[in-house]
Amino acid sequence: MVFAIQPFCKRETILPKTLLRVLSGETVSPPPVWLMRQAGRYLPEYRAIRAKTKNFLEMVYTPDIAVEVTLQPLRRYGMDAAILFSDILVIPDALGQSVAFMQGEGPVLEPLRTATDIGRLTSAGLHEHLAPVYETVRRLAKELDSNTALIGFAGAPWTVAVYMVEGRGGTDHATIRRWAYSDPVGFGRLIELLVEATVAYLSYQIEAGAEAVQLFDTWAGVLSEQQFQQWCIAPTKAIVERLREKHPGVPVIGFPRGAGALYVDYISNTGVNGIGLDTGVPLSWAAQVLQPQGAIQGNLDNQLLATGGNALDAAVDRLLAIFGHGPFIFNLGHGIVPDTPPEHVARLVERVRAWNG
């Protein structure tokens, strides 16, 4: 009798985690929810640990701390996914271009500008340098319950290269964009080095227990169409292909922030399973054009989460109404900002969970 096995099939514990179901193309209602920078300065328990550490990278490279900080938002809100506590700049750091996090200034690097500078980088010590990160992933994989997915991540090559060449993030990117225009072969070597390091890094994260990985391309939005094809889509596609060979079942989420209409090319041509939408992406357009091609993740305004109130509720409802009937992961369009009241996050998660659209 067919019906006899139904209760067995429905058992929550043997179904894959909701985040992974969505990334395989399934619609889950209510959708899974996690938030970029859910482990971060808006939480008093995070600030307490941060105050006791020398610098940001010490937190990243100390598994006891990184595990604890990763788990903090899960204890409060029971998110559907944990994201490894780390930073996209561990890659240049591991390649020999050391990174400093300045108070109030963000990361600073000694800029790299020529083929000779690239020659000084080496991936020989990559995994040794990143061993504490893998250890954090291993411990997290054991800690998480059977409903919570573990997301590993890396910066996409273009965005990591921005920090490596400009020395920091929020510039006009003049140096790197001109280098890429005037010497695509030389600059391409840096990107290829980053593709290889990223594949190696994410493979180790997956082997340590990461069930999905996200590529953060924070500065994708500054590229012209042609540079976007060359320095965002092509390297992302290469990473996805090489990862898929090694780990065929592990989904990749891409986040080309600011890609605008180029989100279409990105999702069509990179092979990612899901895409993170930044705050500016219009919902109905994305539901119509992007969601048929992959899972949507996003895109509540982080400043609206910080503001709270009825406008927040209305925006949450709108996201659920427009994206909730297809593969959708509820998230922000950019990371949680430090002065966000933690109770706004609770309110958001509760509202998503209560949805029965």
Next chain:
Amino acid sequence: MVFAIQPFCKRETILPKTLLRVLSGETVSPPPVWLMRQAGRYLPEYRAIRAKTKNFLEMVYTPDIAVEVTLQPLRRYGMDAAILFSDILVIPDALGQSVAFMQGEGPVLEPLRTATDIGRLTSAGLHEHLAPVYETVRRLAKELDSNTALIGFAGAPWTVAVYMVEGRGGTDHATIRRWAYSDPVGFGRLIELLVEATVAYLSYQIEAGAEAVQLFDTWAGVLSEQQFQQWCIAPTKAIVERLREKHPGVPVIGFPRGAGALYVDYISNTGVNGIGLDTGVPLSWAAQVLQPQGAIQGNLDNQLLATGGNALDAAVDRLLAIFGHGPFIFNLGHGIVPDTPPEHVARLVERVRAWNG
């Protein structure tokens, strides 16, 4: 005989200027060309004048200087349009919120944050304060030859409000975005004040001789879809409608930088005659989706213009090939950067002029 009048009809001087023909929906080959910040620091003759003035606003408010600086790039390159030399922040300045231009820092304003702060602004002295700008427009209108169009401009309300509320431009816009979410009525009063001032300001520019006007919405890209509708599209639509009542024949170009997929909503709903595309907008998409609805202006990468070489030539050719068969104004995706070699601009203009696609 019909043929007898043909030579008369073809006389260059009685045809409207190419820029205006394109903004009325006509395809002109080769297309007209002008460049954002064509009057600026990349020109030695500009720097010579700047060195002799106290500050940036003195240049803007002194017709002798503003006229001279506006004309400098025309003498070198014979662009198809002159754009009034001014700044979007003359509006807050004229409303009583004084603006200072700090060396290397850009404009700085004492931030305005509450309904009371808005109450202190007054448009009573608007036209008196801006009289030198109108005088500049009047003189330019007399100076320009019959092929060169005169473009007036203003900042769009959202972007001007960013400077008024944040005190400067390149922030995360947290304060203004939260204000707009938490108190849309109060914030709406500031936007409405700016709509009225902008209509008055542009009307006077038109009466002084501006033949087209451009609205710069430099910070449109930070808005979520709903805020974009409310604070970019709605005020722009209001300005276009009120201007059109007063000056039905004068075209409006909108430049909602970073609007991404929302460029579609912008061109469909604001009533502008043409849109400026930022560097990130993909060409074929824009040609297919946007150009049937209005003239396209843009969008060569300003960093590629600074870089020069074959990559520049190829990008110029690609723009012409994709947009040149419809209403198109050749321009950059963002203003010329100060260290651009002037000979790259000459090379670009020459290449556009030689096109016979």
